[in-house]
Every structure is written in structure tokens, then in C-alpha cells.
Amino acid sequence: MKVFAHKEPGAPAEELEVERPELDGSAVIVRVTHSGVCHSDVHCQDGYFDLGDAGRYELTAAGARYPVVLGHEIVGEVVAAGPDATLTPGDTKFIVFPWIGCGDCHACSEDRENYCSRRKRNLSVQLRGGYAEEVYLPDERYLVPLGDIDPSFGATLACSGLTSYSAAKKIMPVPADEPVAVIGAGGVGLMTIAVLRALGHQNIVAVDMSEAALANATKIGASATVTVGGQNLVTEIVTAGGGKIAAAIDLVNNGDTSNAALFAMANGGTLVSVGLFGGQYKFPTALAAFNLLNIRGNFVGSLPELKELVQLAQDANLPVPPIKEAPLNAQEVNAALDGLRQRTLNGRAVLVAP
Ligand SMILES: [Zn+2]
Ligand SMILES: [Zn+2]
The missing domain is CATH 3.90.180.10 (Medium-chain alcohol dehydrogenases, catalytic domain)
Structure with a gap:
């Protein structure tokens, strides 16, 4: 062959x-x-x-x-x-x-x-x-x-789709109106926003360096956007979401983004680290304790999750x-x-x- x-x-x-x-x-x-x-x-x-x-x-x-x-x-x-x-x-x-x-x-x-x-x-x-x-x-x-x-869309469900779905499930349950940040609005980020919407979530803050990517994010269901630039990323994420965030799904995960997400997080919040851009966590360990934070890694997803996602793609007509x-x-x-x-x-x- x-x-x-x-x-x-x-x-x-x-x-x-x-x-x-x-x-x-x-x-x-x-x-x-x-x-x-x-x-x-x-x-x-x-x-x-x-x-x-x-x-x-x-x-x-x-x-x-x-x-x-x-x-x-x-x-x-x-x-x-x-x-x-x-x-x-x-x-x-x-x-x-x-x-x-x-x-x-x-x-x-x-x-x-x-x-x-x-x-x-x-x-x-x-x-x-x-x-x-x-x-x-x-x-x-x-x-x-x-x-x-x-079939072309179906192919993408096996990795980028499955990764998005498995990451979104890791922050659930979270009340629909509490802010959730999706960091990185490339292929996997857009799919994550679409999946969160399909699961009923409403307050989604998309974070990216590119205005074009953020325009796509808004089109697919983000309720607010933050452009990564020279300002204070933590404050901007909190302001955009209307308060400290309940969770973040970090598709970039380069150290700067994971830190911003952790500092922006409400007590008991969950950071799901997905991206493979490379970097280090640099966050006060005592704050992780005081703030009862959860840090979870996500690598692709399981076979049952792929079956659930395929069902969701059919039922919810995912964009x-x-x-x-x-x-x-x-x-x-x-x-x-x-x-x-x-x-x-x-x-x-x-x-x-x-
Ligand atoms: Zn892949
Ligand atoms: Zn095994």
C-alpha cells in the first residue's frame, strides 16, 4: 500500500x-x-x-x-x-x-x-x-x-473536534452565564467555542492576538473578545467576562497565557491546558491553594467522547x-x-x- x-x-x-x-x-x-x-x-x-x-x-x-x-x-x-x-x-x-x-x-x-x-x-x-x-x-x-x-468535516472531528469536546467537558458543569475564557481562536479554539455553545454555555470570552481570528470567534458564538497586546491581559479578561472567570480552556498554553488565566480565575475555577506551544507555569503555589484552583491537562479524547461528539455534530448542527x-x-x-x-x-x- x-x-x-x-x-x-x-x-x-x-x-x-x-x-x-x-x-x-x-x-x-x-x-x-x-x-x-x-x-x-x-x-x-x-x-x-x-x-x-x-x-x-x-x-x-x-x-x-x-x-x-x-x-x-x-x-x-x-x-x-x-x-x-x-x-x-x-x-x-x-x-x-x-x-x-x-x-x-x-x-x-x-x-x-x-x-x-x-x-x-x-x-x-x-x-x-x-x-x-x-x-x-x-x-x-x-x-x-x-x-x-x-466527510471532510467528519475527519476533523477525530482530533481538533475531539480535543475541543473533551476539554469543554472537563470544565462542566458550570452555570451558563458564568464567564469562560477560550484562549486561542484558531481551528481548535473555534471548535471549542462551537462545542461550548452547543452544550448551552453563553458567556464565552475569546482571547487571541489576531483580530481576524477574534472576528471568526464572534461569528461562531463568543460573547466577548480580548485582543492580546501590551495591556494587562488579566484585567481585560475579567472585564470582558463581567467578573473573574469560572474556567479557561487554553489552546495556546505558552506560559504567559496559562498565568493570565490562573490570575483571572475565580475561586474553585478550572484551567484546562491544551496547547503545545511550550512554556512553564509560573504561578504562586499558595494562591492555587487559597483559590482552590484546578489545573487539568487535556490530550485529545476517548472513543466514547468521539461517539458523543459525532452525535452532537448531528443533533446540534455544529458550525x-x-x-x-x-x-x-x-x-x-x-x-x-x-x-x-x-x-x-x-x-x-x-x-x-x-
Ligand atoms: Zn491533531
Ligand atoms: Zn492502556
């Missing part, structure tokens, strides 16, 4: 032919029809994540082996199935859940595979991802029916972000990754198989 792989950190994607894995148990091969290009793939192409003062987290330390096939926002159809699979090859489209764990640990037994600390099998890291003609899945249970959702489609090939993988890296891409990129 054809894959568009990176042979080493920093290398562009190139077309390679690899062997189709044998299928045992309920494993399946999915023909990729739609493959979203997510910002985390830019870090994966670099080969590491920035850990601030702690240095770098190398992709190989997470279990990746080169050449790696990135891409974890996949929609496709089953073309081959193991002897125990109940699905038969056919034309039904599925969203692929890519955040697969070891399958044996306590977290995995509770369907919280994104919490697995053992031998993860995430697509695009330890297993080959969706910049490919076909993708191998160890079990058919990781397929969620697409229903009548647009679709601008999506730029291009053919699924090595050249377009590289063009989309470059567009994300240079911030010249407005909205989301999804590669579509010929």
Missing part, C-alpha cells in the same frame, strides 16, 4: 510502497478517503515537542519509528477485515478513532485509551497514520459511523469551519504542513483521495 512518509525528522513527505499488514482477530484495513492535516503534525514532522525548560520530547521517545506516516484525522471505508470482524468490506464511511492505547491497562479497560501510559498505538505516532492510501486498525471497534456528516480540500498525495501533504507552519492557511486543510 502507498504511504506518504517522512524518512527522518524535518524531512518532507514522500511516496513509499509498504507491505499491507496481515489481519488477525478484528483488525481491519481502511481505505482513506479524507485525511485532515492537523497542527500537531507540524511538531511531529519536526520530530519533537517543546517542553519549555525541560527541553524536548522526541517523537521517537514516544515510540515512533522512521519512516513515520503522519495524519490522524481520517475518514474512510473498510476494504479488508480480519476473521473475527463483523464489518464486511463495503461503502459505508467511518471516522477513525486514532488515539488507541495498549488495550490491557486500567485506563484502556475503562475506554479512556487517551490516558494509557503503557504501549500506546496512536495512529500517526506508533502506528502508521492517514497520509496514505490505506491505514491499518488493530480493531474494528475504533470505527465510528460518519452518518450524514460532511463547520472553513475547510480547504486538496488531493491526497505527498506534494499536498507538504503544502498543507507548510501552510500550517507559516500560518498562511485560513481554516482547516483536508486531503481527499482521488
Whole structure:
């Protein structure tokens, strides 16, 4: 099968032919029809994540082996199935859940595979991802029916959508009129605002450096905006929300943003740290105690959460972000990754198989 792989950190994607894995148990091969290009793939192409003062987290330390096939926002159809699979090859489209764990640990037994600390099998890291003609899945249970959702939008639900949904759930329950800050109004931020709205939340303060991003945020449901500039970010967030915030979802998470969120927070508030921009928490530990604060990390989401999100997308008619489609090939993988890296891409990129 054809894959568009990176042979080493920093290398562009190139077309390679690899062997189709044998299928045992309920494993399946999915023909990729739609493959979203997510910002985390830019870090994966670099080969590491920035850990601030702690240095770098190398992709190989997470279990990746080169050449790696990135891409974890996949929609496709089953073309081959193991002897125990109940699905038969056919034309039904599925969203692929890519955040697969070891399958044996306590977290995995509770369907919280994104919490697995053992031998993860995430697509695009330890297993080959969706910049490919076909993708191998160890079990058919990781397929969620697409229903009548647009397939390009459906692909984005597997990572940016799921991340937004899982982060939004971590601040719930919170009264609908209490201020919640969403920091960063890029692809994941806009989706987070849309999800909060769909869950009934009303007081949403969007925070970003870009006026254009904030205009998008207002369009999709933010009730107030704060432009990051030279002024006091904490005061501005509190003023925009009409009081100290009950929660913040930080899609930037670079140290400056996490500090501002913590200082702007009401007692008992929750900060959900999502972004991978790198940095350090620098906040008085005693204030975390006095103010009874919660700091929670969020990395993607679980399979049950993806199913809930797909249901929500169908029931609540979630607004679709601008999506730029291009053919699924090595050249377009590289063009989309470059567009994300240079911030010249407005909205989301999804590669579509010929
Ligand atoms: Zn992603
Ligand atoms: Zn596990």
C-alpha cells in the first residue's frame, strides 16, 4: 500500500510502497478517503515537542519509528477485515478513532485509551497514520459511523473536534452565564467555542492576538473578545467576562497565557491546558491553594467522547469551519504542513483521495 512518509525528522513527505499488514482477530484495513492535516503534525514532522525548560520530547521517545506516516484525522471505508470482524468490506464511511492505547491497562479497560501510559498505538505516532492510501486498525471497534456528516468535516472531528469536546467537558458543569475564557481562536479554539455553545454555555470570552481570528470567534458564538497586546491581559479578561472567570480552556498554553488565566480565575475555577506551544507555569503555589484552583491537562479524547461528539455534530448542527480540500498525495501533504507552519492557511486543510 502507498504511504506518504517522512524518512527522518524535518524531512518532507514522500511516496513509499509498504507491505499491507496481515489481519488477525478484528483488525481491519481502511481505505482513506479524507485525511485532515492537523497542527500537531507540524511538531511531529519536526520530530519533537517543546517542553519549555525541560527541553524536548522526541517523537521517537514516544515510540515512533522512521519512516513515520503522519495524519490522524481520517475518514474512510473498510476494504479488508480480519476473521473475527463483523464489518464486511463495503461503502459505508467511518471516522477513525486514532488515539488507541495498549488495550490491557486500567485506563484502556475503562475506554479512556487517551490516558494509557503503557504501549500506546496512536495512529500517526506508533502506528502508521492517514497520509496514505490505506491505514491499518488493530480493531474494528475504533470505527465510528460518519452518518450524514460532511466527510471532510467528519475527519476533523477525530482530533481538533475531539480535543475541543473533551476539554469543554472537563470544565462542566458550570452555570451558563458564568464567564469562560477560550484562549486561542484558531481551528481548535473555534471548535471549542462551537462545542461550548452547543452544550448551552453563553458567556464565552475569546482571547487571541489576531483580530481576524477574534472576528471568526464572534461569528461562531463568543460573547466577548480580548485582543492580546501590551495591556494587562488579566484585567481585560475579567472585564470582558463581567467578573473573574469560572474556567479557561487554553489552546495556546505558552506560559504567559496559562498565568493570565490562573490570575483571572475565580475561586474553585478550572484551567484546562491544551496547547503545545511550550512554556512553564509560573504561578504562586499558595494562591492555587487559597483559590482552590484546578489545573487539568487535556490530550485529545476517548472513543466514547468521539461517539458523543459525532452525535452532537448531528443533533446540534455544529458550525463547520472553513475547510480547504486538496488531493491526497505527498506534494499536498507538504503544502498543507507548510501552510500550517507559516500560518498562511485560513481554516482547516483536508486531503481527499482521488
Ligand atoms: Zn491533531
Ligand atoms: Zn492502556
